[in-house]
Amino acid sequence: MKIFLTSSTAFALLAGAAQAEGTLSVYHWFEYIPQELVDKFTAETGIAVTIDTYDSNESMLASLKAGKLGQYDVAVPADFMVQIMGQEGMLDTFTPEEMPNFGNIAPQWVDVPFDAGRKSSIPYQWGSTSFSVNRDVYAGDISSLGIIFDPPAELQGKINVLDSQNEVLILGSLYLGIPQCSTDRAQLQALNDMLLNAKQHWASFGSDTAKDVLVSGDAAAGMIYNGFSAKARAEGANVEYSYPKEGHVLWMDNMVLLKDAPNRDNALKFMNFLLEPENAAAVTNYAAYTSGVTGVEPFLDDAIKNSPENNPPADATPGVFAQACDAETQKLYDAIWTNLKK
Amino acid sequence: MAGTAPKAGKEGGTGYRGIVGPLLLPTWVMVGVFMVIPVLLMAVYSFLTKEFRGGVIWDFTLAAYDQFFLSRGLFGDEPPRIEWTYISIFWRSIWQAALATLVCLIVGFPTAWFIATRPARSRAVWLFLITVPYWVNLLIRTVSLKFLIRDNGPLNESLMSIGLIDGPLPLVNTNLAVQLGLFYSYLPFMVLPIYAAVERYNFALSEAAADLYASRWVTLWEIVLPIVKPGIIAGCILVFVPSLGAFLAPDLLGGAKTFMIGSLIDEQFRGSQGNWPFGAAAAMILMTLVMIVLLAYARAQAKSEAR
Structure with missing residues (x-):
């Protein structure tokens, strides 16, 4: 009223x-x-x-x-x-x-x-997009995107991935060190295979739930936006946001x-x-x-x-913006995403 | 013409001839505006050329259906072979929906029977209790279910505290959770039509069968089921069809790891792929499948009435 x-x-x-x-x-x-x-x-x-x-x-x-x-x-x-x-x-x-x-x-x-x-x-x-890890579950090194794409045993099956084609494919490309909007067959095939192999360790895909699953403990690590991770921390989850050495998405x-x-x-x-x-x-x-x-x-x-999520360490690898690919190239990335989720 | 009107009025049932048209107008508008035109639009769009990042170009093509059924490899230059990606997505959705329907039937039939055999006054209370949870929004109920079954949720915590299990049962993000969600979402759609059928069942028939030395199983199979079958079929359709297009339960409870039909179509219109003709084609194929199920029902109905 x-x-x-x-x-x-x-x-x-x-x-x-x-x-x-x-x-x-x-x-x-x-x-x-x-x-x-x-x-x-x-x-x-x-x-x-x-x-x-x-x-x-x-x-x-x-x-x-x-x-x-x-x-x-x-x-x-x-x-x-x-x-x-x-x-x-x-x-x-x-x-x-x-x-x-x-x-x-x-x-x-x-x-x-x-x-x-x-x-x-x-x-x-x-802001930036990379990933956060629950430090109660995993105390090891989190400076690599391998946490998501080739996770240690403690985190396998406890990972949430953003349900967003752009962010998943760009972070995957950064992990493999291949450029965005690539048309190189070997590179795209490698990206496709790497993601399909990583998927067995993932618990769920979710973007708007990315913070919630970390707070509730459904996921012990997850791709997330920096501000969203700060909110997870503010809600009591012992999560640390990583600026991985391979780079992150800006x-x-x-x-x-x-x-x-x-x-x-x-x-x-x-x-x-x-x-x-x-x-x-x-x-x-x-x-x-x-x-x-x-x-x-x-x-x-x-x-x-003063939040650590908003203030990357001085030696952090700089982030990259998403590039808009042309129609033919985008089709290849769409196919990889559909492959991943079929 | 004015002179014929009173005469027509006397020939029973045709008295409204002059105003039948106007009276039916709202129905025609409803069917036309909300069903025929949208479906036609969708059919037309499925044959158009996709515009990059959403939208269509008005060039007619079969590209969307080609993409659905034929694969030319990741790079599009291999010889065409059958594309299993989308067929398997459809198959998974159909399988999930069929299983949910079966589970709803197994639980729903005894429930409906129980309610229909209570005294008239308490029946209303039971029906009321069945519908109460459905006053809450489906999204909220689905999320709540997730809270209940998550690793540190009340179900796992209580099972662990009484020592039945050592670690949490992995329930959330599994197909079992999706089934649970579908079952919980659509159970009343099974119970209510079966209840309506059982309520009309004349229990004197069961007594007559018993008098003629029919066993309880024979009575159930030969007497009860044929009579309440329309209710069962209606219930099955009401559960199967929405389960087929469901994407709340797969997304929230199943972890969205695999596309269901609903999420596949959603992605074509709102995701970065933005392929409207393909989304329309997938929707048309889904609609065709549903039509086949309904036609099969109509034929079964006609057959049972002819008997």
């Missing part, structure tokens, strides 16, 4: 504001922005915000393709998906002059491979300006708002990943700022 009252009050307020300043239509991941931050934006600008949510990059792309393009102003795709949407002509561009806070983007995130010079996107949050979610945005000016205002360090920090404190904005440190919670 309370929720109903607050939201209807907010709605009444917004309706008034909306007439004055217009609206903004956001297409966003579920549970990825704190409501207080949205309310703050509305209070500052008088722009009413509506948010629709999705649960995967692919489903977002699919529904935009199926006719939703032109209804939303901004969306939040991951790195490789920014590149794909750019190739598909689904993004609008802006200039740094249109966004006063553009200079707040951390220097290393301005000239990114998926959107050189940041013409259509701004950083939202970034990902960055970005807010993009969509083509045919009905409220382009308001979209730019919102993106500018999110580049304000205090606001970027609010998202980080909520999502437990890392923002791509400079000057957020004073606004971060200590637990987030």
